[in-house]
Each structure stands twice: as C-alpha cells, then as structure tokens.
Amino acid sequence: MIKKTSITLAGLALLLSQNLYAAPLRVAADPVPHAEILAYVKKIDPKLDLSIVQMSGGGINPNELLASGDVDANYFQHLPYLKDQEKALGKKFAVVAAVHIEPLGIYSHKYKSLAELPVGATIAVPDNASNLSRALRLLQDKGVLKLNATGDSTSTLLTQADIIDNTKKIKIIPVDSPQIPRSLDDVDAAVINGNYALEAGLVPARDALGLESAKNNPYANLLVTRPELVNDPRIQELAKDLTSPQVAEFIRKTYQGSVIPVAGPSHD
Template sequence: MQRRHLLKAISLVAVSAALFTSAVAHADDKVVKVGTIGGPDAQIWQVVQKVAKRDGLDVKVVEFNDYVQPNAALDAGDLDANSFQHQPYLDSQIKQRGYKLVNAGLTYISPLGVYSKKLKSVKDLPEGAKIAVPNDPSNENRALLLLQSQGVIKLKAGAGTNGSNATPLDVAANPKKIKLVELDAAQLPRTLADVDAAAINTNFALAAGLQPAKDAIALEDVHSPYANLIAVRAKDKDQPWVKKLVAAYQSEDVRQFLKTEFKGSMVPSF
C-alpha cells in the first residue's frame, strides 16, 4: 500500500514537473514582434532573426515608413520592441507623448549627412541657398549642429546642447542668408532636385541610393552621441527575451554585416 502511494506521489511530481517545463518552454516560444524602418534597418534585422533563431528566439519584423508609428505601436502593445531611433529622439517622444519606453541596448551610429546634386562642397553654398532639414525636433537639432560645425550657421550659446533641441529660431549668425526648409525626414531625398542641399538621415539616404562616405558633402563625426537603440516597454526590460534579443543584435554576425555591407555608414556601437 505504501509503495502504491509512493509511486502515485512520484507520478504527480513528474506530471507537475512536466507541466512546469512545458509552461517554461511555451514562454520561450514567444514570437517577438520588432518594429523598424524599411530599407537598411530591415536588412540588418534579417541577420538578427537568424542569430536569435539559433538561441531559440523567434523574431518577426514589422516594417514602417516613418518615425512616428513604431513608438506608438510599441507603447500600445502592438509590438514587443522597436529599433530605429537614438536616445534624444526617444526622450523627446516620451516627453511629448508620455510613452513608458526604455533603451534596452545600443545598435549602431549612423551619421547624418548633408547631400547635394548641385554642389561638391559645403563651402560652395551660394548666398540664399535652400537647405532642407528634418522637421522632427531631435533630427533637426542634429542637422543644425552639423551645419554649425561646417561654418554655415552659428547657433545661440547653449542651443542644441544639454538635452535641448535647437530650431531655426536659434540661429544667431547666418552669413550666407541660408534658407532652412523643414520637411519630414523620409521625404528629404526627394527634395534634392529642388533645394541646394539637404540634411538626410543615413537610412533614408541609403534607401535612395546614396552612399554617405562617397556622396555626402558633410557628415557627422563618427563619435556622435546619436547611437541607435532597441526600445522596449519599461515593464518588459528585465524579461529573458529582451536579453536574448539584444544579444542577437550585438553578435559578431551582425557586427561583421554592418562593417561589410554598409562600409562605414553604419558603425557598430556595441
């Protein structure tokens, strides 16, 4: 009798353990939906998907064509993570929209550049030249700081630093009377025929067939603090799948892909 009870107890423990193991395995089977921008970012995530799969993590990539939707979708729970932005932009979105999102890990630095179909150098900008810049606060700030570093304009003291974003109203000196045209970042490559120059994010430049190292007439320094990142909801930041996702991105496979495929236009920041 005692033996029968003992066997029954052992069986119950075994069943419980099996159920627990199954539950854990099911949790590990989670398909992680990651939002990113179509083009180069989507290409990189194809490599990340393969690395993550080897570690038992399934990743589904959802492509967007602007900078607004990925954070809205992540905050709403339609995505598990996104990967397209740098910290200053994320901070500005959190401040404006109240998102509860955090940086889970860095990906790469992609220098913003000034491009032109009419000029060979920033020094060749004519008086009254039109320069198109991104109209979102963070990337417009980058563009203005880049133009300042090239001697095109001078900003008011402290503008665009310490968490603030400079705007055209912060231009203190404009020797060539440059006209700044504010447009959606994704539309800037299409404006090159209509303006003298445009400050374009690398992902949109590459998607338009431009090579930053070859075609830009001015580039942000490679040590720019504007490194891109993987964002997740604050409540998920310690989840095991987040660590796996970040590790997959920060793998040697992805590092080598960035170096060979983009040749300096996307510099690993891990």
C-alpha cells in the same frame, strides 16, 4: 485542491522555461538598415522567432505601436528622439541596447562642396525637434552657419532662433524626415538621416558633402521595449545578438562606414 493547483502552476512555469521562444517577437523597424540587420539576426539565431514589422515612413509611429502592444519592441530611433516621444505620447519606454550609429549627412544634387552653396541657398532639414537640432549642429560643424549653442547636444534642443551668424543668408526649410531625399531636386542641399539616405540609394560615406562624426556620437540607434518586457528572455536574446561581434562585423562589411556598430549594450 490547493496542492494540486500549486503543482500545476509549477509545471506550467517549467514548461514555459523550456520553451522560451514559443511566441514570435514582434519588432518594428525601418527597412534600411534596421530590418536588414534584424534579418541577419534571424539567420544566425533561428531559435529566436523574429517577426519584423517594416516601417516605411507612412505616418505610422513605431512608438505608438509599441505603447499599444501591437509590437513588442522597436529598433529605429536614437535617445533624444525617444525622450521627445515619451513627452509627446505621455508614455515611458525602456532602452535595452544601443546598436549602431547612422551619421547624419548633408547632400546636394546641385553642388559638389559646401563652399559652392550660393547666397540665399535653401537647405532642407528634418522637422522633428531632436533631428532639427542635430542638423543645425552639423551645419555649424561644417561652417555653414553659426549657432548660439550651449549645453549637451542631447539635452539642449536648438531651433532656427539659435542661429546667430548666417552670412550666406541660408534658408532652412523643415521637412518630414522620410520625404527629404525626394526634395533634393527642389532645394540646394539637404540634411538627411542615414537610414533615409540609404533607402534613397545614397552612400553616406561617399556621397555626403558633410558627415557627422561617429566619435562620441550620442545618437546611437536603440532597441526599445516597454518597461514590463525588459527582462523577457526574447528581448534579452535579441539585445545580445544585436550587440554581438558577429552582427558588428556584418554592419561594418555591409555598410562600409555609412552605418557604424556600437561597441556594446547600453541600459539607460
């Protein structure tokens, strides 16, 4: 009896190994550019049955979906945000690949240069800790204000309390990230994440008054899963696809510098 059971289990293992992609791989992603990039992966790798769950900034947290098992992976966030989420949710996630960078940008419907910003200008920035810190560093890099900035940009999170020189008396207004493009008419300028800028019809490489440098940028967008799924063949296949030269070329041609591919995978 034991021998027959062993054979049955071995046969099942062989069957599974021959049909690795029988179950769809459910991946939560922002519509632009993440879901668009995943749609391209579906086209070039049809044997990987991808089920793309698009997130539209409606209050659903892709990391909560991942932690609860409602999706198998997500693709929308950078490492500082992920670390902040792990603390907030009390969960541990696994980075499988670093795929692309979306440079953070400063935009305005009222002014054509940062030099035109008046005294007392209002600037909307993301309200979550990691992107608020990132936005403040960008404003400093572009000469809008000065920070008491020390340490690595991904491990040292800055707040408005770190502003030490604000000659123009700029008013920083934290806003929920997906809502910032809609607030452009109500403020003098806004710091917007690349994906939300693209969704709003902005072209970061063309429209931003100031754009984050891609060189040595620590904010690459990641493919993330649960620790127990890291070696799942479907996850590994998707990571291989997302970091392939073919997908990198698609990103370069499609987004023309507004989204920049990362050279290769990153296992953190």
